[in-house]
Amino acid sequence: xxSCRDLRHLHDSQDVASAFAKLVSGGKAGYKxxxxxxxxxxxxxxxxxxxxxxxFCPECGKKLK
Numbered sequence: 001x002x003s004c005r006d007l008r009h010l011h012d013s014q015d016v017a018s019a020f021a022k023l024v025s026g027g028k029a030g031y032k033x034x035x036x037x038x039x040x041x042x043x044x045x046x047x048x049x050x051x052x053x054x055x056f057c058p059e060c061g062k063k064l065k
Contacts, residue, residue: 011037 010016014026042050048059056063
């Protein structure tokens with residue numbers, strides 16, 4: 001089951017971090033979770049380095065996943 005909703009705008013939300021901390025800790029008070037936010041270097045099949053927001057490669061025009 002999947003959703004077509006784009007939730008990237010909630011990525012930096014403090015409410016989401018608090019809800020995740022509560023879920024992971026089993027409801028323990030004062031638990032703070034650390035959400036790792038690293039960007040992976042994306043590369044098209046043609047070799048062009050991408051920023052990650054593109055839908056198509058600016059070099060070869062291939063549709064990106």
